Every structure is written in structure tokens, then in C-alpha cells.
Amino acid sequence: xxxxxxxxxxxxxxxxxxxxxxxxxxxxxxxxxxxxxxxxxxxxxxxxxxxxxxxxxxxxxxxxxxxxxxxxxxxxxxxxxxxxxxxxxxxxxxxxxxxxxxxxxxxxxxxxxxxxxxxxxxxxxxxxxxxxxxxxxxxxxxxxxxxxxxxxxxxxxxxxxxxxxxxxxxxxxxxxxxxxxxxxxxxxxxxxxxxxxxxxxxxxxxxxxxxxxxxxxxxxxxxxxxxxxxxxxxxxxxxxxxxxxxxxxxxxxxxxxxxxxxxxxxxxxxxxxxxxxxxxxxxxxxxxxxxxxx
Amino acid sequence: xxxxxxxxxxxxxxxxxxxxxxxxxxxxxxxxxxxxxxxxxxxxxxxxxxxxxxxxxxxxxxxxxxxxxxxxxxxxxxxxxxxxxxxxxxxxxxxxxxxxxxxxxxxxxxxxxxxxxxxxxxxxxxxxxxxxxxxxxxxxxxxxxxxxxxxxxxxxxxxxxxxxxxxxxxxxxxxxxxxxxxxxxxxxxxxxxxxxxxxxxxxxxxxxxxxxxxxxxxxxxxxxxxxxxxxxxxxxxxxxxxxxxxxxxxxxxxxxxxxxxxxxxxxxxxxxxxxxxxxxxxxxxxxxxxxxxxxxxxxx
Numbered sequence: 001x002x003x004x005x006x007x008x009x010x011x012x013x014x015x016x017x018x019x020x021x022x023x024x025x026x027x028x029x030x031x032x033x034x035x036x037x038x039x040x041x042x043x044x045x046x047x048x049x050x051x052x053x054x055x056x057x058x059x060x061x062x063x064x065x066x067x068x069x070x071x072x073x074x075x076x077x078x079x080x081x082x083x084x085x086x087x088x089x090x091x092x093x094x095x096x097x098x099x100x101x102x103x104x105x106x107x108x109x110x111x112x113x114x115x116x117x118x119x120x121x122x123x124x125x126x127x128x129x130x131x132x133x134x135x136x137x138x139x140x141x142x143x144x145x146x147x148x149x150x151x152x153x154x155x156x157x158x159x160x161x162x163x164x165x166x167x168x169x170x171x172x173x174x175x176x177x178x179x180x181x182x183x184x185x186x187x188x189x190x191x192x193x194x195x196x197x198x199x200x201x202x203x204x205x206x207x208x209x210x211x212x213x214x215x216x217x218x219x220x221x222x223x224x225x226x227x228x229x230x231x232x233x234x235x236x237x238x239x240x241x242x243x244x245x246x247x248x249x250x251x252x253x254x255x256x257x258x259x260x261x262x263x264x265x266x267x268x269x270x271x272x273x274x275x276x277x278x279x280x281x282x283x284x285x286x287x288x289x290x291x292x293x294x
Numbered sequence: 295x296x297x298x299x300x301x302x303x304x305x306x307x308x309x310x311x312x313x314x315x316x317x318x319x320x321x322x323x324x325x326x327x328x329x330x331x332x333x334x335x336x337x338x339x340x341x342x343x344x345x346x347x348x349x350x351x352x353x354x355x356x357x358x359x360x361x362x363x364x365x366x367x368x369x370x371x372x373x374x375x376x377x378x379x380x381x382x383x384x385x386x387x388x389x390x391x392x393x394x395x396x397x398x399x400x401x402x403x404x405x406x407x408x409x410x411x412x413x414x415x416x417x418x419x420x421x422x423x424x425x426x427x428x429x430x431x432x433x434x435x436x437x438x439x440x441x442x443x444x445x446x447x448x449x450x451x452x453x454x455x456x457x458x459x460x461x462x463x464x465x466x467x468x469x470x471x472x473x474x475x476x477x478x479x480x481x482x483x484x485x486x487x488x489x490x491x492x493x494x495x496x497x498x499x500x501x502x503x504x505x506x507x508x509x510x511x512x513x514x515x516x517x518x519x520x521x522x523x524x525x526x527x528x529x530x531x532x533x534x535x536x537x538x539x540x541x542x543x544x545x546x547x548x549x550x551x552x553x554x555x556x557x558x559x560x561x562x563x564x565x566x567x568x569x570x571x572x573x574x575x576x577x578x579x580x581x582x583x584x585x586x587x588x589x590x591x592x593x594x
Binding site: 018024032121125136165171195225226242245261288 | 309310313320332402404407409411415416419420422423424468472473524528532546554562566588
């Protein structure tokens with residue numbers, strides 16, 4: 001009898017606890033989703049409705065005006081071609097800066113993990129340091145270097161910068177990935193006279209697809225989202241979408257067109273959101289590897 | 295002929311080093327070389343253009359004498375401690391809650407983590423709109439009937455830095471949750487079961503057994519967040535642009551302003567060096583400990 005009462009009470013307490021957990025979890029889900037919701041509804045409203053209505057309210061008359069403006073018409077500086085050309089710039093900088101460091105990083109990580117030599121750990125440590133520096137420390141010499149090479153204000157120059165500073169990350173991913181690779185297999189191959197590159201192409205690279213995905217997603221997301229390098233090394237023609245978005249939102253004169261701002265922000269953020277929705281697991285793995293342990 | 299052969303065998307013996315050489319050269323030039331160049335630049339009289347005229351610590355004296363620099367440093371201390379504190383508290387709480395075998399865990403996790411995929415420029419743009427005092431959150435609550443509600447931190451000199459904290463926590467706390475959740479999932483469940491059999495309450499089990507085991511995760515989260523805080527640049531640019539006035543300047547925005555807007559390259563280089571030293575003081579011991587621990591694991 002008593003036992004039943006006690007467990008009954010405990011059951012009650014348990015239920016209250018569980019409910020409060022759900023309330024907290026849902027509350028935070030709303031907190032994280034709210035800005036996205038506000039962006040979407042704002043981008044579908046007219047200016048009048050924004051000024052008279054409520055931030056959180058659904059649009060009463062859905063209009064594509066802001067999206068059309070943001071995509072085709074919006075002015076960045078004196079150039080009124082919308083966001084589209086800048087998205088293309090971002091893509092042209094991000095694609096090579098995704099593919100090239102991933103390939104080189106794969107070879108590096110493979111060498112550092114499976115073909116270790118005396119001092120290879122030190123090499124790795126010295127290279128890894130490059131992943132943690134605040135980029136302000138290289139900003140000025142790099143500007144001079146790009147100028148000297150004639151790569152100032154060019155997409156090529158930007159892609160080069162992204163590639164160089166992406167290498168520590170991609171190397172880290174592949175090194176940690178290959179660290180769990182059976183070393184006996186490598187030694188056996190070596191005894192059989194199979195060379196470094198043959199083993200890499202035939203055995204190592206084919207099994208490293210998961211970490212290639214991590215590396216590709218990391219490099220793409222990071223370069224797409226970069227602002228510091230892009231703002232420092234591009235001009236009106238070569239600006240990436242982040243620079244264009246910021247200019248567009250900050251510099252606009254006259255009435256603030258929040259709906260166009262939000263449409264432009266969604267357009268700019270969409271590629272990385274899509275990557276996250278499709279392959280969020282891999283993005284997280286890349287981020288976690290930033291904590292060194294793979 | 296034989297010289298060629300010895301070269302070939304040498305290359306075969308050192309193929310791993312050779313494969314790494316290009317990256318090594320790049321790191322040597324673009325990381326270490328550029329760091330030295332920036333440090334050197336901070337000891338010259340560079341203004342609009344870089345100059346190689348050595349003047350000792352003149353620029354450093356200017357930097358340390360500039361009120362704006364100390365505003366930036368103070369802001370970093372305030373922003374950094376609040377950002378790290380809230381992100382860890384929220385991230386840890388959410389991880390513990392999510393670990394209670396809740397329904398739709400995958401969906402909830404996806405929602406918590408998506409801000410990490412966004413750029414700080416997009417986040418800043420969104421929060422700037424939500425926090426604007428005319429049509430933003432302030433008006434929402436007023437229209438919902440709380441007519442005296444005021445929320446205009448974005449335009450208040452001494453409150454604006456807190457809006458940066460809000461947006462930064464929004465962006466990063468989901469990631470901290472993921473770090474803690476991974477750590478929680480790695481804890482041996484049998485310890486918990488035996489504690490429960492012994493009649494320990496849930497609360498006690500968490501306080502005595504689970505939370506102490508989260509210390510490495512806590513350390514990792516702390517280092518990563520501190521690193522993010524020192525590098526914070528884009529979010530401030532998009533949200534407040536350092537304003538009102540220069541109330542929300544951080545070292546990163548200070549450096550950028552002095553380099554590209556005010557053309558004081560020497561001071562900019564000195565401030566960048568300060569940022570580097572701060573990061574090095576935190577990161578190098580951390581990397582050293584991590585790599586050593588990894589090597590120990592591998593040998594065992």
C-alpha cells in the first residue's frame with residue numbers, strides 16, 4: 001500500500017519533470033527558429049505592412065516584391081544588379097577553395113598518419129597552428145602579397161587565400177581519419193613494394209569518402225561565410241555575397257526596406273543552410289574536429 | 295647515371311616528406327613569415343603605406359595610449375565572459391535535457407544546430423532587424439498589450455554590446471550542446487544504473503557522477519568559444535558596425551578600422567599582434583596537451 005503511494009507520488013514527480021523538460025526544449029526550439037521565421041515573413045510583406053504591422057505576424061498580402069528586388073535590382077554601391085552576380089563571385093571563390101585544399105589535405109593527412117617520419121608530429125603541430133591564428137595577423141602582408149602578384153581585388157586571389165588557410169583544417173581532418181587506419185596494411189604494402197602514391201590512390205583515398213565529405217562541407221561553408229578576407233581583398237566587381245549583403249544593408253539610403261534586406265539575407269544564407277539540411281551530420285563532424293580530437 | 299639513381303632512391307625514401315613539402319613551404323611563408331612581417335610592421339612608422347623604417351615601440355605606445363583600444367579590450371572581456379558563460383550554460387542544459395530519451399530528438403537537434411551553418415553577417419542582419427527599437431521586438435510586446443515594454447539596447451551606448459552577446463549565443467549555443475551531448479553519450483551507462491540501484495536520486499547522480507565526467511567537454515567548449523570570441527568580427531560589423539559611436543568595438547574591428555579606414559598600418563599591426571599573443575597563450579598549451587594525450591592513446 002505504502003509502496004504504491006510512494007511510487008505514485010514519484011510517478012507524478014516524474015511526469016512533472018518530463019513536462020518541464022519538454023517545455024524547456026520547445027521554448028529553446030522557438031528561440032532558435034524565431035529569427036528565421038521573422039526573416040521569411042518579413043521578406044514576404046510590403047513596406048506598408050511592415051511599418052504598420054507586427055514583426056511576428058504572418059503576412060496578410062504575400063508579395064514577391066522583396067525577393068525580386070533583392071535578386072535583380074538591389075544596389076550595392078552604385079551598381080544595381082541585385083545579389084545574383086555576387087552569389088556567382090562567392091561560388092567562383094568557394095569552389096576551387098573547396099576542391100584544392102581537400103585534395104592536398106588528403107595527401108598531407110595520409111603522409112602524416114601512415115607514412116610517419118621522424119619529426120612528422122612536429123610538422124603537424126606547426127601546420128595545425130595555422131588553423132587557430134586570428135587572421136588579422138596575416139591580413140596586411142597578404143594584401144601586399146596579392147598586390148605584388150597582381151591578384152588584388154580578384155576572385156582568383158581570394159580563392160588562393162582561402163585555399164592556403166584551409167589547408168591546416170583539411171590536413172587535420174584527413175590525419176585524424178587515417179590515424180584509425182590499420183597500420184599493418186600499410187606496412188604489408190610497403191614490404192610488397194607498393195609505393196606511396198599507388199597506395200594512396202588505390203586504398204587510402206577510396207576508403208576516405210566520409211572524411212572527404214566533411215572536408216568539402218567545411219571548406220565550402222567556411223569560405224562562403226567568410227567576411228574578413230572578402231571585405232579586405234575584393235572591390236565592387238569581385239565582392240562576394242557576404243560583402244554585398246553587408247554593403248547593401250548598411251549603406252542603403254532613404255527608407256529602410258527591411259523586406260528586401262531580409263530577402264537578400266535569406267538568399268545569401270540559403271546555400272549553407274541547404275548544405276546543413278542535406279549533410280548536417282558531416283558539418284558537425286568538421287566543427288567537432290576543430291576540437292582536435294577526430 | 296648513378297647520381298640519378300641515388301637521387302631517385304633518396305626521393306623514394308623521403309616520399310612522405312616530399313609530399314608534405316609544398317604545404318610546408320606555404321605554411322612557412324603565409325603563416326609564420328606573415329606573422330613575423332606583421333610584428334615587424336608594428337615596429338615601423340607605417341601609416342598609409344607599409345614602411346620598413348624601424349621606430350621601436352612607438353606604435354605600441356600609441357596603441358596602449360588609445361582610449362578606443364581599451365574600449366575594445368574591455369568590450370572583449372565583457373562580451374567574451376558573457377558569451378562563453380551563457381553558451382556553456384545553455385548548451386549544457388540542453389544536452390542534459392535532450393539526453394532524457396525525449397521524443398523527436400533528431401528534429402530538435404537539427405533546429406538547435408542550424409544557426410551554426412549561417413554566416414555571422416546573415417545572423418547579424420537578422421538580429422539587427424529584430425532588435426531595432428521602432429519595429430522590432432519592442433513593438434511586438436507593446437502591441438501584444440505590454441505597453442510600457444522597452445527594449446532599445448541596440449541604440450544604447452552602454453547596452454549595445456549585450457545585443458552582440460544575444461546574437462552570438464543564439465548562433466553558437468547549439469554547437470556547445472552538440473559537444474556536451476557527444477560527451478554524455480560516451481559515458482558508461484552501467485555506472486548510472488548501479489547508482490540508481492543504490493537508490494541515488496537523478497539529481498544526485500548528475501551532480502556527483504555525470505557532470506564531473508563532462509569536464510573535458512567543458513574545457514573543449516571553453517577553448518573553442520574563447521577562440522571565437524577573440525576572432526569575433528563579422529557579427530559586430532553586421533549588427534552594430536561597432537556603434538553607437540565606437541561603443542561595441544572589439545579588437546578585431548579596431549584592427550580592421552585602423553588598417554583600412556584610418557590608414558594607420560603600424561597601429562593596426564600592433565593590435566593584430568596583441569590578438570595573436572592572446573590566442574597563442576590559450577591555444578598552444580591546449581594543442582600541446584591534446585596532441586600529447588593523442589600520442590599516449592595511440593601507444594597504449
